Amino acid sequence: MKTVIRFVRHHWLTLGLLLGSLYLVMWIVETQRTPGAMTIIEAQAMDMTAMKAPPGVHPVAAEHPVTMSVSAESSFPAEVLAFSDESVAVRIPGRIKRTLVYPGDRVVPGQLLAEIEADEFAAMSGESTWMARAGSSMALAMQREVESMRASLARSRAGLSASGAAVERARAGARSAQTRHSQARRELEAAEQAILDARASLKYSEAEVGRARRLHEAGAISLDERQMAEREFESSVAKTRAAQAEREARFEAARSMEAEVEAAQAAVKEASETQHIAKAEVDEAAARLKKTEQEARAKEAEREALKSTAASASTLSQYRYLRALSHGVVSERAASPGAVVMPGEPVFQIRAIDTVRVQSELPQTLASQVSAGTRVLITTGSTTREATVTSVFPVVSADSRTFRVEALVPNKDHSLLPGMYATLSLLGGPEDALSVRNSAIQYDAEGNAFVWVMGEAESSGEATDWTCTMHPEVSEPGPGICPKCKMDLVPRKGTGDHVAEARKVRLGAQGKTHTAIASGLAETDQVIWAGIPGLFPGAPVRAMEWGENGPKELPAAAGVPEGHDHSASEASKVSVDDVPEGVYYCPMHPEVQSADPGPCPKCKMDLVQKGGE
Structure with missing residues (x-):
């Protein structure tokens, strides 16, 4: 306590100045701060992940299902595997005395592959x-x-x-x-x-x-x-x-x-x-x-x-002789004569490739359509051969929602080698049914198939309330400015004439461009086949003419005040390069230009001078 009193006596002037400065800052913050403005602490605590633009109208491409003949020719990546793998490993320590086979040599059961020197x-x-x-x-x-x-x-x-x-x-x-x-x-x-x-x-x-x-x-x-x-x-x-x-x-x-x-x-x-x-x-x-x-x-x-x-x-003495256990081809020799090897160390890899396994992962929606005996087409480069599914693995991956199928393919000429990339195509007869484009087929988290259809909107498109894009917690019954950042408020919800609806469907045959729908759709439904990313149930959508790179034009944003429609033609026509040197302009709205500094009448941002520091 005496030490504290002594410190105060020697530094009373410094402590007084600090307390006075603190009081002055607090007075300024409380009395001179702009109403609604955030403090530094409030700005640090602001949830930036909650900031998002209000929903507008999603441009999509939609069409009615068509009745057509679809041939099941779905193709999926596949991998070529050996029918069986054999690893010939050493069981006793020693030095390799001689090897009798080389990669590419055919071997038979019991054939001597190598001899280990272990007297x-x-x-x-x-x-x-x-x-x-x-x-x-x-x-x-x-x-x-x-x-x-x-x-x-x-x-x-x-x-x-x-x-x-x-x-x-x-x-x-x-x-x-x-x-x-x-x-x-x-x-x-x-x-x-x-x-x-x-x-x-x-x-x-x-x-x-x-x-x-x-x-x-x-x-x-x-x-x-x-x-x-x-x-x-x-x-x-x-x-x-x-x-x-x-x-x-x-x-x-x-x-x-x-x-x-x-x-x-x-x-x-x-x-x-x-x-x-x-x-x-x-x-x-x-x-x-x-x-x-x-x-x-x-x-x-x-x-x-x-x-x-x-x-x-x-x-143990017989372990000096490494022999093959099955028919196959030597694919790898890991040690040469003179090398010292230890127990468990593999020396040869033998793979049976007279018949190979071709495995592929198929979506779970095809589980009811694929079984043992289903005809498939195996393609590797310029080699194509027809086979049948021999095994359907009874497990669906929880991560990818796919299941594995396997086809045993005769390979006497050894043109298919383990590790090759292949394509497995499902073959089937034509099927007449309501069909949609393949791009329209979507899958939920459980792997169930669905499509987006255009449903009638329930509201007239009027805004329910007005909010700030930077502070979504602000809610006002009409237009105005944000009390925190002074930006113009925008309607919280805008809608078009239609909304997106998720419709579960049961798939039929899947062709190269279209997929047959066994149930879940009617001919009168409008199925969305493009513009799908970002859709959610109830999202306002509008069918637009679609080109190779997307919609040929965008729909006008509903419920956005004048000056916030950044898709307007004047905004797209004026760029920063068009602003003359020395003129003040808005970086967000280059069409706003002035000879004097000031705020932007659209977004209230300060104008900047072209060519100024």
Whole structure:
């Protein structure tokens, strides 16, 4: 704050003069400016794009549609393209060793075009081939080892099966021996019982013999009875001895059966141990087979990898040879022998031109008239040949509102070369219909066809209001001067007897000079065929006699005040060259001349002196 006060104290006189000058300028602008005049800021902000002359009467050429026979002979620019293009590019880095074809040479599929010097790829291919063969041998050896392991496993399983059968037989023998041992034990027990019974009978017989002897000695019984008792005793002794002998035999048989049972049980144990050993051998053989199979699969995978590597190396090695893929003609050779090339770099361009494609862009209005089979005429210089449309592309360009057609043209003599400019003409039979000149056909932004026709004007031609050509925002009910620039006001709208109307039509055949109208026009319509630029719906128009360079005369401007009709005869007769030296004149109206300076009575511009600085 102190700095500001100090500055004001030291420069109060300068600040006072600036403020006084500013106040004086503002007073002059506010009090002395001409009424309606623009300030500098207003002039800078003025929209110059809004300035345009008021509409006048458009001179046009118009005529009624005529019924005539129109032959569809529309012609359109076309381009000749190869039937197919082939770019032969390098796939491996190297140096071109030799080339076998030259532009213009015909080639066939598989034909050798060039050879690239890349020995490292050939060496890689040989090495990969030998490695693949070694891998195959190792894989085959492992496969044989797998077969050997499988045979060993089969033998082990057979031994396991045999040992299992032996175990079952031993167990069956043990069960049989056990059964016989049990039977022997039962028979031994029966023999011991028989001994007991024989001993009891012997004891009884012995007692009976003693009693019989005592009774015989006592004379109580006869000798026969005594002898009978003795015989029974002897019989009991014999039975006892026989029972003892039987018991001994049964005992020995039981002991024999017991040994047989023990032997059978030992055989079962031995067979079971053999079975366990066979099972262990089977498990071991299965494990060895599994391991061998895994190794065989690994070797097989390695063999496939080596085989794939060898195939890739062989393929890369074959890339040293550039070959054609299709029939065609060499159109370009981009590298010569000795040149070093890198992958992707094209060396040859091959184009099939025995048949060529001729393509052209047609307006969308012809989409319903052109289809596959439509006859066309292809013209290139002095060469003309007839063909048919073979393809109609199903897309309309949003920018040009055109669609593409294509004709395949036989070209055995190679007179049509890719890139040639050609003309494609649509051929068709004569068609009798209402027709208009081709220049009358117009297209809107959507590509729809229309023509301008002359319609009756609704107004009488009187001006609706008066405005300034420099300041269109000024509107007055009658003539006067612009409050801003002091120029004379002009009528905002002037009209003739007719106005332009846009009429949509459906086109028929299009000839060299006329186009058939399928619908949309009547014979009484007046169709505008010249003077079309600048027309808009409702634009005042007047039919004039038309020459080669335009209308032979212009219509008088309607609603323009006197002095603003620059098409008047006196304005066209007087030029700046006709003004004498030293005389003041108006640059816009040279016919206005004066000996003294002053404003132009027509446009209020200052007069200038002829020959003055």
